[in-house]
Amino acid sequence: MRLIFIGPPGAGKGTQSQRLLEYLGIPHLSTGDMLRQAVREQTDAGLMAAPYMDAGQLVPDDIILKLMDERLSRSDCHQGALFDGFPRTLAQARGLDQMLQRAGLPLDIVLELNVDDAEVIRRLAGRGRHDDKPAVLAERLKAYWKTTRPLLDYYRKKGLLRVIDGLGTTDQVFERIRAVLDAAGHRRQEELKAE
Ligand code: AMP
Numbered sequence: 001m002r003l004i005f006i007g008p009p010g011a012g013k014g015t016q017s018q019r020l021l022e023y024l025g026i027p028h029l030s031t032g033d034m035l036r037q038a039v040r041e042q043t044d045a046g047l048m049a050a051p052y053m054d055a056g057q058l059v060p061d062d063i064i065l066k067l068m069d070e071r072l073s074r075s076d077c078h079q080g081a082l083f084d085g086f087p088r089t090l091a092q093a094r095g096l097d098q099m100l101q102r103a104g105l106p107l108d109i110v111l112e113l114n115v116d117d118a119e120v121i122r123r124l125a126g127r128g129r130h131d132d133k134p135a136v137l138a139e140r141l142k143a144y145w146k147t148t149r150p151l152l153d154y155y156r157k158k159g160l161l162r163v164i165d166g167l168g169t170t171d172q173v174f175e176r177i178r179a180v181l182d183a184a185g186h187r188r189q190e191e192l193k194a195e
Pocket of ligand 1: 009031032033035052053054056057058059060064084085086087088089092131140
């Protein structure tokens with residue numbers, strides 16, 4: 001199964017991703033994690049990305065797509081993947097479509113974890129990552145609403161989008177996600193049977 005997780009910073013994507021990974025047993029492809037590693041290792045991509053990350057701005061698409069292309073070509077991704085924090089722009093979404101098409105792999109589902117800004121700010125106040133400082137966080141939220149949120153329409157039109165209410169306990173939110181995934185799976189099986 002290949003699925004995309006979309007939501008504002010602080011929506012709980014990281015926590016829910018961990019739960020989902022245990023449930024589905026597929027690799028976790030977080031461009032945020034990849035970038036932080038690249039910055040630590042001071043690779044070319046890391047050196048180029050760092051100023052954008054520090055400012056809470058999106059890293060240019062070509063850097064992101066190159067990182068993802070390399071990661072997706074590893075054999076563990078053939079069984080599936082959970083895309084977390086990627087794609088974040090329309091160009092990245094189109095780039096991902098092309099990569100998957102080339103590999104002959106379908107995209108199964110896009111989950112939007114829906115949490116409003118006030119709740120996001122309340123949650124992130126306690127997290128303490130250096131790009132969670134108020135000014136940087138405001139930039140990250142702006143990037144989400146302006147550039148990433150329009151992606152939801154892109155996937156809605158493809159019939160892939162499912163919206164998950166992100167308010168509640170970790171368990172409650174995970175149960176909602178699992179119900180949606182199970183329903184999607186059942187539907188696919190029924191479609192197969194009907195053929
Ligand atoms: P995250 O851990 O997903 O919140 O990402 C942290 C930071 O890394 C973001 O604020 C961006 O600067 C950068 N970043 C991560 N993923 C992407 C992406 N797909 N496109 C552009 N920038 C990204």
